[in-house]
Amino acid sequence: MLYALCFLLFMIGLYCAVVKKNMVKIVIGIMIMEYAVNIFLIMLGYRFDGVAPIVGKSELAEQINSVTAAFVNTAVDPLPQALVLTSIVISLGSLALMIAICIRTYERYGTFDITEIRRLRG
Amino acid sequence: MKGMTVVVKTIASWVKILIFLFGIYIIITGHRTPGGGFAGGVIIAGSYVLLMLAFGRQFAEENLPLPLASRLDCAGALLFALVAIVGLVFGGSFFVNFLYQQQLLPSKAFQLISAGTIPLSNIFIGIKVGASLFLVIFTLSVCCKDFKPATPAKEKEQN
Amino acid sequence: MFEFYTLLLFCIIAAFIAVETRNLLSAVICVGAIGFGGSLLFLFLRAPDIAITQIVVEVLGLVILIRATISRDITFISGDREFFGTVVSVVIIFVIFLAGIIVFKTIPPFGTPVFAQVPDSASQTYISTGLEKTGAANLVASVILDFRAYDTLGEATVLFTSIIGATVILRRRAKKKLEEPDA
Structure with a gap:
């Protein structure tokens, strides 16, 4: 059910990116899709009553630098977290690139409307 | 951009140091607490963006000149790759954690100096991310409508 | 479980407003609301690293987006695309919806990840x-x-x-x- 809500969020973003004709609205749709995918990936690694994948002092075993079995059995998945961590920073870079394109287009044509821009060019 | 009112300027001049120190803290303890190079780098970029929004572009550029920012950007990426290449030389494969596996440094969990090359990589990633995000927001603010004609020093950096 | 549903519904409502509102500045602020709700959601999903990064990136992204949309004269664009484009868009959305329905049958239920069983x-x-x-x-x-x-x-x-x-x-x-x- 939570996955379905994530998918609904993704579909809202896709609708916005495909149907709208304002350039900033398209950028907003792409951002909503990014949020939905990030939340979905993190949810895939969650387990009930899980703990964060950060070793605390109470989770150290007796021998040096090893963790207890209880921590191994309750920690959530660190792998999607690592992937999403890079993806979030990349999304900021790509957002800056898209906004730069929008600003240039606005300065050239004076509008954000993509059908208007197509008509002016052609 | 001329900057904002005196209230905003005063508060920003107090808060900017705290934000910057918090970014450094997030970076250098990234291997044992939540955080790391990405989050810390974005926080450091955020402190300069606060300066830029509160005091105007000129003030932010006097604090962190654009050539210095782009050099920091390149240097962060190069040093991060250099850590990997040093691992290739000393440990036998690319990106090997040579400082930890050959016990060159005291390595016990939860210490500040532990985990081999991970804090080093965190610092370089933080420098790289912070400098590049500051650069991109600065570049986006150049095309604002109330752009003032530039000084000759800014023409030189364009080349 | 309750907090996940609440925060996701908050994100969905904010996304709906961001898509449907006419004013671009309101849309940008609603995107910020989605980002902060997502940050809280990451915190409840036991991912504090992602929560810190998301909340900081969201602030900078809002600065970029507001800078792009403020002081622009024409922010009201009414109507959708022409007929052919709309039909193609609906077909694309429907195909992706069907693909999503098929994928739903293969993923495990929430809270029991695959890596714990292998x-x-x-x-x-x-x-x-x-x-x-x-x-x-x-x-x-x-x-x-x-x-x-x-x-x-x-x-x-x-x-x-x-x-x-x-x-x-x-x-x-x-x-x-x-x-x-x-x-």
Whole structure:
């Protein structure tokens, strides 16, 4: 059910990116899709009553630098977290690139409307 | 951009140091607490963006000149790759954690100096991310409508 | 479970408003609401690294987006695209919806991840031997900077490329403005 809500969020973003004709609205749709995918990936690694994948002092075993079995059995998945961590920073870079394109287009044509821009060019 | 009112300027001049120190803290303890190079780098970029929004572009550029920012950007990426290449030389494969596996440094969990090359990589990633995000927001603010004609020093950096 | 439903519904409502509102500044602020709700959601999903990064990135992204939309004259664009484009869009959305329905049957239920059932999966190895092999107590840091450092190198490259792209796109305008005082 939570996955379905994530998918609904993704579909809202896709609708916005495909149907709208304002350039900033398209950028907003792409951002909503990014949020939905990030939340979905993190949810895939969650387990009930899980703990964060950060070793605390109470989770150290007796021998040096090893963790207890209880921590191994309750920690959530660190792998999607690592992937999403890079993806979030990349999304900021790509957002800056898209906004730069929008600003240039606005300065050239004076509008954000993509059908208007197509008509002016052609 | 001329900057904002005196209230905003005063508060920003107090808060900017705290934000910057918090970014450094997030970076250098990234291997044992939540955080790391990405989050810390974005926080450091955020402190300069606060300066830029509160005091105007000129003030932010006097604090962190654009050539210095782009050099920091390149240097962060190069040093991060250099850590990997040093691992290739000393440990036998690319990106090997040579400082930890050959016990060159005291390595016990939860210490500040532990985990081999991970804090080093965190610092370089933080420098790289912070400098590049500051650069991109600065570049986006150049095309604002109330752009003032530039000084000759800014023409030189364009080349 | 309750907090997940609440925060996701909050995100969905904010996304709906962001899509449907006419004012671009309201849409941008609703995007910020989605981002902060997502940050809280990451915190409840036991991912504090992601929560910190998301909340900071959201602030900078809002600065970028507001700078793009404020002081623009025409922010009201009414109507949708023409008929053919709308039909194609609806077909694309429907196909992706069907693909999503098919995928739903293969993913495991919420709260019981796949890696917990496979004994020697990669994530299980990272959790059990990550501290021993890298010495970092934060297992996410040990994954992104030791086990999977190639991803981080690629991320640095992508960020570098996007910055260069933004600079190149905006450069000519700046140069033209710089040459005006001489003329």
